[in-house]
Amino acid sequence: GGGGGGGGGGGSSSGSSSSSQSSGSTSELPDFDLIDAVQFLQEQVSEDGSFGSSTLYTDWVAVAYGGAKVKGESKEALIKYLATQKPSELLTDNERRVLALLSLGQNPYSFGGVNYIDLILKDFDNKQFGEPNLVNDDIFAVISLFGAGYTIEDEIIKKDIEFILSEQKTNGSWEGSVDLTASAVQALYPFKDIEEVASAIELSRKYLKTSQKEDGGWGSVYTTSWVLQVEDLLDQEWTQNKKSGENYLALYQQGDGGVLTKKDKKDNRIWATSYAIPGVVGKSWLDIMEKVPKQTSTLVKAERSIDNEVATVVATAPNVNSAKVVRIAEASSSKKTEPVVPVENLKVELEADTSSINGEDLV
Numbered sequence: 001g002g003g004g005g006g007g008g009g010g011g012s013s014s015g016s017s018s019s020s021q022s023s024g025s026t027s028e029l030p031d032f033d034l035i036d037a038v039q040f041l042q043e044q045v046s047e048d049g050s051f052g053s054s055t056l057y058t059d060w061v062a063v064a065y066g067g068a069k070v071k072g073e074s075k076e077a078l079i080k081y082l083a084t085q086k087p088s089e090l091l092t093d094n095e096r097r098v099l100a101l102l103s104l105g106q107n108p109y110s111f112g113g114v115n116y117i118d119l120i121l122k123d124f125d126n127k128q129f130g131e132p133n134l135v136n137d138d139i140f141a142v143i144s145l146f147g148a149g150y151t152i153e154d155e156i157i158k159k160d161i162e163f164i165l166s167e168q169k170t171n172g173s174w175e176g177s178v179d180l181t182a183s184a185v186q187a188l189y190p191f192k193d194i195e196e197v198a199s200a201i202e203l204s205r206k207y208l209k210t211s212q213k214e215d216g217g218w219g220s221v222y223t224t225s226w227v228l229q230v231e232d233l234l235d236q237e238w239t240q241n242k243k244s245g246e247n248y249l250a251l252y253q254q255g256d257g258g259v260l261t262k263k264d265k266k267d268n269r270i271w272a273t274s275y276a277i278p279g280v281v282g283k284s285w286l287d288i289m290e291k292v293p294k295q296t297s298t299l300v301k302a303e304r305s306i307d308n309e310v311a312t313v314v315a316t317a318p319n320v321n322s323a324k325v326v327r328i329a330e331a332s333s334s335k336k337t338e339p340v341v342p343v344e345n346l347k348v349e350l351e352a353d354t355s356s357i358n359g360e361d362l363v
Helices: 035-040 053-066 072-081 089-103 115-122 136-147 153-165 177-190 196-209 221-233 243-253 266-281 308-317 322-333 343-356
Strands: none
Touching: 035 053, 035 266, 053 196, 072 089, 089 115, 089 136, 115 308, 136 153, 136 196, 136 308, 153 177, 153 196, 177 196, 196 221, 196 243, 221 243, 221 266, 243 266, 266 308
């Protein structure tokens, strides 16, 4: 797979045609106009606040807005539009949505009545997220969960990082893909103090550096944009023939501020421009996201409707499988016709009968 959470590929014309610039001084190279690019996006907004023919494009505009610190009516309309959208059944769609929401300063735990973090967590199989034969869904899971307050102290993050590291190739890439490798570096970077992670990032740095082409880019405006985000994150300045990735993107920026030619599909121009803005600004997704504190997942609560007194009893009863006792307590609490057992008596009964309780009895 290409770049996860929305893809690293795009229109065919975004490819690697070489620069028409002369090989003279760098002053002759074009500069990317950030203000024009933002204005281009703002002019593409639909009446309902969306961009393009799919929420994919709207999500990536949200990330671009976050990177460029865009404020005003189009941002507010974009937020209102996203609040009307139902979550997807696809993991990568929901990961991209979390990235978009955090870029806009919104809370993915409770946005538009949806807990997007739980939608991501439910696709974890105790080793990795989503499809076992893909790594892009794991990369964007770590990025989105990091923005939602998860750290290396969380077992789910530890295991997924182990999986991501296990998928890295000996040349430093993931799946031989530059854009996927650029996204993987962003996922791993917060955990760079771990020796294995630091080694993986260094290997990726070399791969990305040596993958730069003579025109200063990495094969497409999409891929180049993601590499520029990593370049800044790792405090690097990569050039070929005195041409930078930003010079490469500038070659594809048109007079209206948009990226790609006016013959390209509007969707692709919105997409490419949205990718380019964070790259030119020099901000990784880690920098763009406005992090929120971690919240307890409703998945681990298991719809527990037990009152505090009984929960305390369960916790204080020795040698009892708490989770199973909770199920008993929940079942008994639904029988409204039965008399309520005083908490003190219930505690004594549990303590007295623990020797006879086994797993089979409690299932």
